[in-house]
Amino acid sequence: LGCLAGVALFWEGIYGEKANEIKGVWKGSATLPCAYVPVEGLVQQTLSWAVEHDKGEGTIFRRDDQGDHILLSEYRDRVSVPKDAPGNVSLRILNLEISDRGIYTCHVTWRDSNYSLIAKEITTNLDVVKVAATKPIIRGGERGLTLPAGASTSLSCEASGSPPISYRWFRGSPAGKAALLSSGAELAWHSLRLSDSGTYFCEAHNRIGNGAVQRSDAVQLTVTGESKHSYHTERKEPNPAELPGHQALAEALWCFSQQWLTGGNSRGTAISAADNH
Structure with a gap:
């Protein structure tokens, strides 16, 4: 009786006597809670999950000494129960459908040391x-x-809600003029250029409700560094006379050239006068 009371108190103390209310998103997932604290002397014998909805009623899942069994075909490959978490027998449902609405019952039986069976459900x-x-x-x-210029990067647009969700990317101000760039959840660059610097934002919408388009806040992408073209067009060849350590050499060369020119002019004048004689 002590073991039985321990299980019962936990079961009712955690979840109470009223049914849980779970709301799931279409095409999303949901976990229906069912758990107990393992008690020494009590061994779980069976676990089952049953459903009652518009399509009828039946057992979805059963676990016994033979293993796990999914008994309703519409739940196959969509439901699971933890195996390595003692006491946690919650049901996880993937890819929810509208037809999954209904009342789900978790039923667990244990065997005590006297081989008596104890059953609880929620x-x-x-x-x-x-x-x-x-x-x-x-x-x-x-x-x-x-x-930096030449790097690769991407921006991702993320919204929650029922799928499918459509995405579009824009460049410009959300409150002003903007250019449509592409559709899809990701905007990618394989090699950034300086001209890619700018303001970007995205939009998301699905066909639920009035289908209103939701717009993100804008982000600023900044590309740094010079492009190869601007480097070559703006490059200035250095003047050797302006380089450190070359000033004395430059002055010596200038003096030599002036002396050579002066001497050349005198020699040229003398030759010309001799020829006239």
């Missing part, structure tokens, strides 16, 4: 809803939003 109401896309968030690459 119910959960699951509602599946379609949710409009939320305001998207832009996430930058690992290197941030300031990068």
Whole structure:
């Protein structure tokens, strides 16, 4: 009786006697809670999850000494129960459908040291809803939003809501003029250029509700460094006379050239006069 009371107190103390209310997002996932504290002397014998909804009722999942069994085909490859967490027998449902709405019952039996069976169950109401896309968030690459020319990077647009969610990328101000760049959740550059510096934002929408478009806040992408073209066009060849250590040499060469020119002019004048004689 002590063991039985221990299980019962935990079961009711955690979840109470009323059914849980779980709301899942269409095409998303949901976990229906069911757990107990393992008690020495009690051994779990069976676990089952059953459902009652518009399609009817039946057992979805059963675990016994033969293993796990999924008994309703519409849940195959979509449901699972933890195996390596003693006492945690919660049901996880993937890729939720509207038809998954209903009442789910978790039923567990234990065997005590006298080979008597103890049974407990708890119910959960699951509602599946379609949710409009939320305001998207832009996430930058690992290197941030300031990068050198030639680097590669990407921006990702993330919004929650019922799929499918469509994304579009723009360059410019969300409140002013903007140019449409591409569609898709990611905007990528394989080799950044200086001209890629600018303001970017994205939009997200799905067909839920009025299908309103949600717009992100803008982010500033900054590309640093000179391009190869600007380096060559603006490069100035150094004047040797202006370089440190070359000033004395430059002055000596200038003096030599002046002396050579002066001597050349005198010699030229003398030859010309001799020829006239």
